[in-house]
Amino acid sequence: xxxxxxxxxxLDSVFRREAGRCxxxxxxVLGDVDLAEDAVAEAFAIAATRWPVDGVPLNPGGWITTTxxxxxxxxxxxxxxxxxxxxxxxxxxxASMERDPDPELADLDAYVxxxxxxxxxxxxxxxxxALARDAxxxxxxxLLGGLETPEIARCFxxxxxxxxxRIVRAKRKLRDNHASYRIPEAxxxxxxLGVVLHAIRLIFTEGHRATxxxxxxxxxxSDEAIRLGRVLVxxxxxxxxxxxxxxLMLLTDARRPARTAADGSLVPLADQDRAQWDRAMIAEGHxxxxxxxxxxxxxxxQIHAAIAAVHADASTAEDTxxxxxxxxxxxxxxxxxxAVVATNRAVAVAELKGAEAGLRELAEIxxxxxxxxxxxxxxxxxxxxxxxxxDEAIVAYDRAIDLTTNPVExxxxxxxxxxxxxxx
Amino acid sequence: MAEYLLSVWHDEEFEVDFEGDDMQRIxxxxxxxxxxxxxxxxxxxxxxLQPASSATVVRGTDGDVSMTDGPYAExxxxxxxxxVIEAADFDTALEWARKATVACEGPVELRPFxxxx
Numbered sequence: 125x126x127x128x129x130x131x132x133x134x135l136d137s138v139f140r141r142e143a144g145r146c147x148x149x150x151x152x153v154l155g156d157v158d159l160a161e162d163a164v165a166e167a168f169a170i171a172a173t174r175w176p177v178d179g180v181p182l183n184p185g186g187w188i189t190t191t192x193x194x195x196x197x198x199x200x201x202x203x204x205x206x207x208x209x210x211x212x213x214x215x216x217x218x219a220s221m222e223r224d225p226d227p228e229l230a231d232l233d234a235y236v237x238x239x240x241x242x243x244x245x246x247x248x249x250x251x252x253x254a255l256a257r258d259a260x261x262x263x264x265x266x267l268l269g270g271l272e273t274p275e276i277a278r279c280f281x282x283x284x285x286x287x288x289x290r291i292v293r294a295k296r297k298l299r300d301n302h303a304s305y306r307i308p309e310a311x312x313x314x315x316x317l318g319v320v321l322h323a324i325r326l327i328f329t330e331g332h333r334a335t336x337x338x339x340x341x342x343x344x345x346s347d348e349a350i351r352l353g354r355v356l357v358x359x360x361x362x363x364x365x366x367x368x369x370x371x372l373m374l375l376t377d378a379r380r381p382a383r384t385a386a387d388g389s390l391v392p393l394a395d396q397d398r399a400q401w402d403r404a405m406i407a408e409g410h411x412x413x414x415x416x417x418x419x420x421x422x423x424x425x426q427i428h429a430a431i432a433a434v435h436a437d438a439s440t441a442e443d444t445x446x447x448x449x450x451x452x453x454x455x456x457x458x459x460x461x462x463a464v465v466a467t468n469r470a471v472a473v474a475e476l477k478g479a480e481a482g483l484r485e486l487a488e489i490x491x492x493x494x495x496x497x498x499x500x501x502x503x504x505x506x507x508x509x510x511x512x513x514x515d516e517a518i519v520a521y522d523r524a525i526d527l528t529t530n531p532v533e534x535x536x537x538x539x540x541x542x543x544x545x546x547x548x
Numbered sequence: 549m550a551e552y553l554l555s556v557w558h559d560e561e562f563e564v565d566f567e568g569d570d571m572q573r574i575x576x577x578x579x580x581x582x583x584x585x586x587x588x589x590x591x592x593x594x595x596x597l598q599p600a601s602s603a604t605v606v607r608g609t610d611g612d613v614s615m616t617d618g619p620y621a622e623x624x625x626x627x628x629x630x631x632v633i634e635a636a637d638f639d640t641a642l643e644w645a646r647k648a649t650v651a652c653e654g655p656v657e658l659r660p661f662x663x664x665x
Contacts, residue, residue: 254642301660302550303638312639 132172134180139168142185143270144355146192148242151249152305153196157267157295163199164270167192243268244359245305247352251320252303259294260323261330266291268355269348279330279345317360321369321425324352328373332380346377364419368426371412375432378405390536394441406436427456446476463493467500470507479510498527502537509544518545551592551661552641554648555630558655574653581651585633590644594631628654632661 143164150160167188181187250263258280265271265279277287308316331345353370360366382396391397413433416426431452438444453469466489474482486504494500505520521541528534565571585591600619607614619626631648635641638660645658 252638254638298638301552301638301641301658304636308639 132176134184135168135171135175138171138184138188139270140351142188143168144246144268145185145243146189147267147270148246149189150192150196151246151267152242153193154200155305157299159199160196161267163192163195164188166195240359241307243355244307247320247356248308248316249298249303249305251316251323252298253316253319254301255294255297257323257326259290260319261326262287262290263294264323264352265327265348268352271348275344317363317366320356321365324349324356325369325373325425327352328376332376346373346380349373350377364416364421365423365425367412368416368423368429371409371416371429372425372432374405374412375409375429375436378402378409378436384532388532389539390532392536393435396441398439401436409433409436422455422459424456424459427452427459431456444475446472450476463489463497463500467494467497467503471503474507474510479507482507483511496527498524501527505537505540509540514544549634549636550641551663552633552635552644553630553657553659553661554594554633554645555657555659556596556628556648556652556654557625557657558628559624559626570653574651577651577653581647584647585631585644590633590635592632592634594629596629597627600626 146164146167147160150163151157154160154163170191171184171188175181175184246268247264250267251260255263262276262280265276266273271279273288273291274284276291277284280287282290327345328349331347331349350370350373353366353373356363356366357370378401379393379396381402382398382400383391385391409429410433413426413429416422416429431449434445434448434452449472450469453465453472456465457469467486470482470485470489473485483504486500486507489500501520501524505517505524508514508517508520518541521537521544525534525537525541528537566575582591582594585594603619605616605618605620607616629652633641633644635644641658641660645656649656
């Protein structure tokens with residue numbers, strides 16, 4: 125051990141890496157989400173006072189887990205002695221677990237061993253389908269990401285009290301309903317995994333294109349979503365959609381350095397300096413897409429990733445293989461026949477066959493489904509502009525701007541609108 | 549094991565026409581659902597309710613008890629009946645709620661009881 129002035133920064137990175145894993149195991153051990161959070165927080169608090177004095181242990185993550193474990197064991201011991209029945213009543217239900225939920229003390233060491241599956245159990249618990257989507261996302265960031273409630277509140281620009289209540293309510297609902305801490309069985313797995321994937325996707329999307337806040341991109345959320353995606357792929361390597369989601373996030377995030385200009389304004393895909401794209405992320409994304417193709421069990425996330433891979437393949441916007449992209453959107457429509465996919469497909473058709481063809485595709489989409497869908501109006505405005513239907517383009521830009529919540533994106537659209545209507 | 553309430557909800561105007569084909573079908577489905585609950589030892593209690601207009605609210609304030617005619621909640625949606633079931637955990641109870649809504653062809657609310665059964 126060595127004294128290290130950089131301990132706080134290191135503590136932070138260890139926390140980011142270990143908090144979710146540690147919390148996941150302690151929930152199983154203690155049978156209670158709040159007790160687990162307390163034990164992990166306690167271990168990090170001890171680290172914060174000891175490490176700057178004693179130096180950082182060689183294996184900081186292991187140290188944290190062991191310390192939290194010991195705290196947990198102390199706590200179980202205390203509660204067994206004093207108020208055991210009360211403690212038992214607080215536990216999450218463990219019907220499907222083989223281990224005795226109230227183990228003999230001698231077995232506790234084995235019982236609190238870190239099991240990789242614990243993080244998976246926690247993902248399925250946080251993303252329980254009986255929780256509202258925003259509660260799933262908040263709980264995932266809190267328990268698996270180790271984000272503090274104020275941080276999560278800032279990320280989604282809601283008052284701290286609102287976010288705190290959302291998280292408390294979600295935890296309470298799971299406890300009151302006796303939710304099991306388990307991995308879903310094969311029959312229910314596709315649905316349950318779908319919920320987890322969508323929650324991670326939502327965290328990524330919020331980071332990639334923040335709906336609120338001043339910057340276009342909120343890096344911490346994208347990074348956290350990618351980290352969660354990696355954990356999921358590590359734990360479920362045979363789920364092609366999980367691999368597809370990770371590939372999609374990597375290939376999308378690779379463009380991040382080129383998405384904003386020096387003045388903070390938005391740069392659309394066609395105008396991006398592709399030399400700035402992160403080649404390592406693209407290479408990893410490509411590798412994952414190829415692995416999916418070999419498996420040949422296509423699903424929406426994999427197809428999305430394949431589309432992102434085609435974009436990444438083109439060294440200039442003009443080199444983009446739009447016919448392949450249109451074909452992939454056709455596949456995607458077969459899986460998910462909705463207005464979002466149809467809008468994206470229209471963009472690709474416009475690149476392949478011209479703005480008028482793209483507008484024809486947009487006209488096919490059910491108007492009521494896209495009335496408040498901002499990307500539809502952005503795309504339509506752009507295609508009308510390119511088709512020289514300027515009056516209609518202005519109306520479409522106005523609608524798009526009305527629906528835009530990110531200020532950087534709103535500025536971009538206002539600039540485009542001004543270029544179409546220089547006199548107004 | 550834990551106990552859960554499965555309540556069935558419908559619009560107040562809901563008229564029960566036991567002679568109609570729809571009701572005949574629903575009654576048969578619910579009978580089968582009840583039999584499934586009983587054969588799996590999930591059943592605690594279950595029954596349908598008379599219309600909400602038959603309800604009386606009795607309210608005690610400072611020793612005085614008053615009565616009002618009609619249901620407590622003046623909403624369009626009223627409870628039409630309920631089951632109390634015993635299930636191993638949340639997901640098991642949700643699975644029964646799924647079967648219940650299919651059987652009675654109406655929305656079903658799942659809610660846990662405070663104490664474990």
